[in-house]
Amino acid sequence: MSKRVLTPRNRGFLFLDSHPAGxxxxxxxxxxxxxxxxxLPEGAGPVALIIGSSAGYGLAATVAGLKRAGVRGIAVSFEKAPTERRTATAGWYRTAATADLARTAGRDLVFLNGDAFSDTMKxxxxxxxxQRFGGRLDYLIYSVAAPRRTDPDTGTTHASVLKPIGRAxxxxxxxxxxRGVxxxxxxxxxxxxGDDVxxxxxxxxxxxxxxxxxxxxxRGLLxxxxxxxxxxxxGSPLTAAIYRQGTIGAAKAHLEATARTLNERLGTTLGGRAVTSVNGAAVTQSSTAIPGIALYTGLLRGVLGADLVPPVQQLAALWDQLTGTAPLALDDEGRVRLDTWExxxxxxxxxxxRWEAATTDTIAALADLDWFHTExxxxxxxxxxxxxxxxTVATDVPWPVPTP
Structure with missing residues (x-):
């Protein structure tokens, strides 16, 4: 077993190793x-599929689903195993820890590692x-952020970009x-x-x-x-040009249009529902890659302090609405809004x-930098x-294997 002392090594917001115990x-x-x-529901609990379960809001959906809704089922993510030179990705270790929590809670949750875009994974x-869950799926949470996707029908690989639309x-x-300065x-x-959008x-x-x-x-499984x-x-008007009005925003608009199509179809065939859940700002591996989002989130925390709502509490509220514990509260576009506090x-x-006043000299007084850097x-x-x-800590943590 590989054991070593791990210290953070990073290039900007990207870290080269992850700490299993952390x-x-x-x-x-x-x-x-x-x-x-x-x-909690009686019996074994509802069957859920969480796609993108190892990081950010997908991880929050998994943890909240286990604790708040008592789900069992399947969690899908795409993570890298440890090697001789590198630790596993953080999501690998978070998945192992989530599997331990699921076992402790008595919930049968199977964790799969692979490309969620592929028909092989489907x-x-x-x-x-x-074969394992009685042929019935009750809930599906979709939380996938990726740089590229290969279309299983055409074999074409598409690449996403973070760009504004129309002008720089x-x-x-x-x-x-x-040094963290x-x-x-x-x-x-x-x-x-070109075809960036x-x-x-x-x-x-x-x-x-x-x-x-x-x-x-x-397959008749819904x-x-x-x-x-x-x-x-x-998000905020401050980041709209690069986010909501940019290429990613176009993708989110397509996601919401898809939700409306699916909602009509599932309502007709199963008495079911499809929604998008608009979450509030958080420090995630995806969000730190977007220009301006780091500054915005640090300033938001400076304004709100402890009133900034963490992802797991937001997703607990989503599970309450999906399971009927709380009324389903939708905006005029049919979206669940978990970002109203923001x-x-x-x-x-x-x-x-604070954004207008933010400079290198003033930022320490305007944003919660200690919180952001720690996050x-x-x-x-x-x-x-x-x-x-x-x-020292063991880095070759195995991927969780389901019990028979």
Whole structure:
């Protein structure tokens, strides 16, 4: 067994290694932060499929589903195993920790590692539902962020890009040097060109979500009243040019259009429902790659402090709505809104004022930098309270294997 002392090594917001014990403790902390249910369902619990279960809001959906809704079923992610030179990805270790929690809670959750875009994975999941879970799926949560997708029908590989549409966008952004010293800089992102929009929509839009529904419905595996939610984000006007009005925003609009199509179809055939769930801002591995989002999130935390709602609490609220514990609250576009705490006029005005004033010299007084920097490290299992980072730790943690 490989054991060593791990210290954070990073290039910007990207870390080269992950800490198994820190990732394990992070997942345990998420479990503690998730509210207890009023009561769990009787029997084995509903069967859920969470696609993109190892990071960000997909991880929050998995943990909250286990604790709040008592789900069993299948969780799909795409992570890298440890090697002689590198640790596993953080999502690998988070998955192992989530599997331990599921076993402790007495929930039968099977974790699969592979390409969720592929028909091979869809077949494997369908076989498991049929053979292990009685041939009925009750819920599907879709939370996939990826740089590329290969279309199983055509074999064409599409690549997503983070670009504004129409013209270049210049925005402030937050960076840290190797010593963790913050700076506010301006970056310019050139506009989408050629088929950038279509490529991004092909990866991040609703095509694969709908393909999952088609595949499982074709196998007769969707239960009466089946409900599905794809996780999304709208965000602030401050980041709209690069996000909601950019190529990713076009993909999110396609995702929402897909939800409306699926909702009509599932309602007619199964008395079911499809929605998008618009979540609030959070520090995730995906969000830190978007220009301006790091600065915005740090300023938002500076305004809200502890009132910033963590992902696991947001997803607990989503599970309540999907399971009927709480009424399904939709906006005029048919979306579940878990971001209302972020987008009030007062909060946005306060963040906008700080954004305007933000410079390298002023940022420490305007944003919660300690919190943000810590959150970035926690994505990889570092800076987690209660973990001894001077101790050796085993890095070759196995992928969880389901019990027979």
């Amino acid at each position: 990732c394990e403790r992070l997942v345990a902390d998420m479990w503690q932060d998730c509210p207890d249910p009023a009561e 077949n494997e999941v369908a076989d498991l539902i049929e 966008n210049r925005t402030k952004t937050l960076v840290f040097d190797d 913050p700076a506010v800089r301006e970056v310019e992102t050139g506009p989408a060109e 279509e490529q991004t929509v092909a990866v991040m839009g609703g095509a694969d979500w709908e393909r999952w529904i088609d595949h499982l419905a074709g 239960g009466e009243g089946f409900a599905t939610a794809a996780l999304s984000y709208i 987008l009030t006029d007062d909060v946005q005005a306060a963040v906008a004022g 970035v490290q926690r994505l990889y299992g570092f800076a987690v309270p209660g973990v001894d980072y001077t101790a």
